[in-house]
Amino acid sequence: MADSGPIMTDEGINSLHSTQVIDEHGQAREMSLTGERPLTIYLDKKEIVTLMTMGTQPELLTLGYLRNQGLIQALGDIVAIQVDWDVEAVAVTTRHQQPDIEQILSKRTVTSGCGQGTMFGNVMASLEKVTITCPEFTADTIYQVLDGLAEYNKVYKQAGAVHGCALCSCSGHVNVFVEDVGRHNAVDAISGWMLLNEISGADKVFYTTGRLTSEMVIKVAQMQVPLLLSRSGITEMGLSIAQKMGIGLVARAKGKHFLVFNGLEQYKNKF
Amino acid sequence: MADSGPIMTDEGINSLHSTQVIDEHGQAREMSLTGERPLTIYLDKKEIVTLMTMGTQPELLTLGYLRNQGLIQALGDIVAIQVDWDVEAVAVTTRHQQPDIEQILSKRTVTSGCGQGTMFGNVMASLEKVTITCPEFTADTIYQVLDGLAEYNKVYKQAGAVHGCALCSCSGHVNVFVEDVGRHNAVDAISGWMLLNEISGADKVFYTTGRLTSEMVIKVAQMQVPLLLSRSGITEMGLSIAQKMGIGLVARAKGKHFLVFNGLEQYKNKF
Numbered sequence: 001m002a003d004s005g006p007i008m009t010d011e012g013i014n015s016l017h018s019t020q021v022i023d024e025h026g027q028a029r030e031m032s033l034t035g036e037r038p039l040t041i042y043l044d045k046k047e048i049v050t051l052m053t054m055g056t057q058p059e060l061l062t063l064g065y066l067r068n069q070g071l072i073q074a075l076g077d078i079v080a081i082q083v084d085w086d087v088e089a090v091a092v093t094t095r096h097q098q099p100d101i102e103q104i105l106s107k108r109t110v111t112s113g114c115g116q117g118t119m120f121g122n123v124m125a126s127l128e129k130v131t132i133t134c135p136e137f138t139a140d141t142i143y144q145v146l147d148g149l150a151e152y153n154k155v156y157k158q159a160g161a162v163h164g165c166a167l168c169s170c171s172g173h174v175n176v177f178v179e180d181v182g183r184h185n186a187v188d189a190i191s192g193w194m195l196l197n198e199i200s201g202a203d204k205v206f207y208t209t210g211r212l213t214s215e216m217v218i219k220v221a222q223m224q225v226p227l228l229l230s231r232s233g234i235t236e237m238g239l240s241i242a243q244k245m246g247i248g249l250v251a252r253a254k255g256k257h258f259l260v261f262n263g264l265e266q267y268k269n270k271f
Numbered sequence: 272m273a274d275s276g277p278i279m280t281d282e283g284i285n286s287l288h289s290t291q292v293i294d295e296h297g298q299a300r301e302m303s304l305t306g307e308r309p310l311t312i313y314l315d316k317k318e319i320v321t322l323m324t325m326g327t328q329p330e331l332l333t334l335g336y337l338r339n340q341g342l343i344q345a346l347g348d349i350v351a352i353q354v355d356w357d358v359e360a361v362a363v364t365t366r367h368q369q370p371d372i373e374q375i376l377s378k379r380t381v382t383s384g385c386g387q388g389t390m391f392g393n394v395m396a397s398l399e400k401v402t403i404t405c406p407e408f409t410a411d412t413i414y415q416v417l418d419g420l421a422e423y424n425k426v427y428k429q430a431g432a433v434h435g436c437a438l439c440s441c442s443g444h445v446n447v448f449v450e451d452v453g454r455h456n457a458v459d460a461i462s463g464w465m466l467l468n469e470i471s472g473a474d475k476v477f478y479t480t481g482r483l484t485s486e487m488v489i490k491v492a493q494m495q496v497p498l499l500l501s502r503s504g505i506t507e508m509g510l511s512i513a514q515k516m517g518i519g520l521v522a523r524a525k526g527k528h529f530l531v532f533n534g535l536e537q538y539k540n541k542f
Contacts, residue, residue, distance in 0.1 A: 015507075017507045019507075019510060019532065020535075021530045021531055021532050021535075022530070022531045022535055022538060022540075023528070023529070023530055023531075024410050024413070024527065024528055024529050024530075024540075025540065026538070026540030029530070031530065031532075033505065033506065033507040033510060034504075034506045034507060035506070035507045035508070036484060036485055036506040036507055036508040036509070037508070052484065052485060052486075052508070139295050142295070181484055181506055211452075213307060213323065213452060214307055214323060215323070233305070234304065235304060235305045235306070235307040235452055236286075236288045236290075236304040236305060236306045236307055237306070237307040237308070237323070238307070239290060239304060256295065257294070257295055258294070258295050259292045259293070259294055259295075259300070259302065260292055260293045260294075261290065261292050261302075264291075264292075264293055267293060267297070269293075269295075269296065269297030
């Protein structure tokens with residue numbers, strides 16, 4: 001964290017709960033369930049949004065959400081991020097209020113994902129300034145990242161119903177891994193972590209268990225990550241944005257298989 | 272459709288596109304991709320939201336979205352639903368404008384799902400008037416529904432990256448099946464179909480390939496469907512709402528296996 005970083009609470013919560021179920025034979029079993037809690041973000045006392053989250057990284061989620069929606073520009077803008085689960089809220093204090101916050105909030109885009117996400121206005125426009133160069137990569141690059149991630153996805157293995165996202169080096173070192181009930185929350189929390197720790201995405205690989213819809217690719221582009229890897233599939237618009245931005249796109253990555261959707265020229269078929 | 276139903280376009284589009292990829296061995300393959308298009312809803316010329324959708328059922332999606340957000344109350348309120356893909360918009364004309372539309376729109380809740388969905392205010396409050404009674408059900412009920420659905424999920428099988436939702440009878444007859452890039456869109460379109468055709472959910476089973484987060488369970492409750500079946504997992508809040516509303520909840524339903532999370536007393540273990 002930068003020396004001048006914001007004052008932040010540390011209110012991450014363990015989000016696994018146990019419940020009794022019966023299987024098809026009527027046999028009782030104990031199951032772990034993923035928790036899901038509302039967290040309302042107040043930016044300088046103005047209510048912005050209520051996110052539903054597992055709550056493991058509420059401060060990073062808030063930071064990344066505000067950044068990805070264009071509601072804050074730099075870490076230095078923020079004085080404090082204070083989560084209080086008793087009131088299911090996080091209060092964000094900035095040095096100087098955003099002049100155009102009302103205008104940004106007035107534009108609602110409900111993106112697909114597998115839910116209906118919101119991206120406030122002007123996000124696509126801001127990408128016009130971003131330059132991304134997909135590096136050369138090989139099957140080993142992909143396998144190293146997948147190997148590095150093998151021990152993660154813990155909550156998923158226990159309870160399911162979550163998505164994991166990670167930021168990795170090309171050699172498979174996992175910089176940060178976040179799970180949440182929504183993959184958009186997970187990518188926002190990673191974005192918050194990068195902003196807080198002043199980490200560039202330019203030499204990284206972004207991994208997600210979730211599908212690559214337009215909004216996911218946009219968020220990765222905002223983080224300037226040049227290579228995007230998914231265990232799941234992609235949509236046409238996700239691909240189209242990756243092509244426009246020059247982001248390498250590898251999907252259906254599982255075990256020893258994967259498909260390169262964008263960056264075909266950067267993919268060097270060496271084992 | 273009721274005789275006095277709204278004037279509606281029929282602008283469903285085929286959303287499969289083809290693209291060339293390479294696999295891990297560098298071999299080229301042709302892959303189908305799910306399309307994803309923005310559709311901006313205008314309610315009496317007021318911009319409400321932009322949804323990202325496959326576009327197979329844009330009129331039903333619009334109708335169900337407005338209903339599930341509490342922005343319209345009855346089919347009779349609507350004069351016309353007119354989709355125009357050239358401008359990526361749908362114009363909805365009502366008989367009399369909603370008096371409290373500004374108030375409803377001012378409250379944003381971004382739900383988890385695997386995206387960040389939006390539920391405008393007051394939706395939970397409206398559920399207090401809804402009474403739901405989960406019927407007795409057996410393993411055969413579940414298997415009949417799963418068998419009935421076997422031939423669906425077509426787009427998923429071709430291109431992945433979509434979710435399917437269905438409304439079925441307890442004997443496995445599929446009333447309606449909708450796929451979309453977001454499971455919230457699919458459930459909204461089914462809700463629109465029910466409103467348009469004046470179909471009650473009270474004797475139905477709702478099926479989804481997606482996860483049962485709070486928002487999904489809320490939408491099924493709004494449709495008054497007493498039994499909810501998912502191929503995927505559930506979150507704690509999804510379960511908690513189902514318990515409160517008395518909705519039977521069966522998840523991880525795949526092949527011959529399933530787990531009953533709520534409605535344990537209604538489940539009769541007969542094969």
